[in-house]
Amino acid sequence: MSKKLLYAAQMTAFDKDGNINLDGIRALVRYNIDVNKVDGLYVCGSTGEAFMLNTDEKKQVMKTVYDEANGAIDLVAQVGSLNLKEAKELAKFATDLGYPKLSAVTPFYYNFTFEQIKDYYNEILKDVDNKLLIYSIPALTGVALTTDQFAELFENPKIIGIKYTNADFYLLERVRNAFPDKLILSGFDEMLLPALALNVDGCIGSTYNLNAPRVREEMDAFDAGDIDKARQLQNISNDMITDLIANDIYPTLKLVMKHMGVDAGYVKKPMSHPTPEMEAGAKAIYEKYFKN
Numbered sequence: 001m002s003k004k005l006l007y008a009a010q011m012t013a014f015d016k017d018g019n020i021n022l023d024g025i026r027a028l029v030r031y032n033i034d035v036n037k038v039d040g041l042y043v044c045g046s047t048g049e050a051f052m053l054n055t056d057e058k059k060q061v062m063k064t065v066y067d068e069a070n071g072a073i074d075l076v077a078q079v080g081s082l083n084l085k086e087a088k089e090l091a092k093f094a095t096d097l098g099y100p101k102l103s104a105v106t107p108f109y110y111n112f113t114f115e116q117i118k119d120y121y122n123e124i125l126k127d128v129d130n131k132l133l134i135y136s137i138p139a140l141t142g143v144a145l146t147t148d149q150f151a152e153l154f155e156n157p158k159i160i161g162i163k164y165t166n167a168d169f170y171l172l173e174r175v176r177n178a179f180p181d182k183l184i185l186s187g188f189d190e191m192l193l194p195a196l197a198l199n200v201d202g203c204i205g206s207t208y209n210l211n212a213p214r215v216r217e218e219m220d221a222f223d224a225g226d227i228d229k230a231r232q233l234q235n236i237s238n239d240m241i242t243d244l245i246a247n248d249i250y251p252t253l254k255l256v257m258k259h260m261g262v263d264a265g266y267v268k269k270p271m272s273h274p275t276p277e278m279e280a281g282a283k284a285i286y287e288k289y290f291k292n
Ligand SMILES: CC(=O)N[C@@H]([C@@H](O)[C@H](O)[C@H](O)CO)[C@@H](O)CC(=O)C(=O)O
Pocket: 009, 010, 042, 044, 045, 046, 047, 048, 140, 165, 187, 188, 189, 190, 204, 205, 206, 207, 241, 249
């Protein structure tokens, strides 16, 4: 039976002033390995608030996660950046550290042409001996690649798959069938079950920092053909995700983690620091979905 892969999108702990907190990062990694039993971590992605970090901070996060994981799980370093020089530098840094996989968000903001996007990926990979997942998240980047464009990117043999954070299931079906040997990991946690139905290889997401055991159970139920059970578990997860989003998801993930015994610190401004209402909302989420 094929086991689906479960990756948590690693959070970055910060202090109140927005400085990275390496002890908090280590504690999050330990929880993901020891309690959540994830297959891997996606480091310096959206959940890691990496688009608000400078190069040195990203390197410190990558190094701290790598040291703490100590080879126990798979690691993917998200190196994408509008500054291509930085992306290349991070790709080399993560590869030299020993990261077995890289990922890079599609370049955004300037409405790059597809030729420019292709050149970006090939440049990032040119001088490194590593594999890469395309990070496709059209809702935040405005970049919606087509099946033919994915095919062109896959002409580079170092590009091994997609982190597919997209609600377009027609495209997902087309892409899955066009590239049966590529690694396709679903990125919207609330849409995992329909993505499983389209035969993704697994998932990467922010809420798995809290919810990995329930999601593992869902994926196992799906693999065993127990679709009713998988649907019930997705339903609970989606109630939880709806509550997280309503309470402001990024700070709330960290607040709920604190109830689980892991001090993940603060989010980085301009994200919002917790208000008393947010703290009460996070406590309620913890008690409703996670307290035994
Ligand atoms: C924008 C964003 O944060 N998306 C998350 C999801 O896990 C998302 O938080 C979740 O599905 C709730 O909408 C992931 O796709 C992103 C992610 O894993 C990452 O890059 O860190």
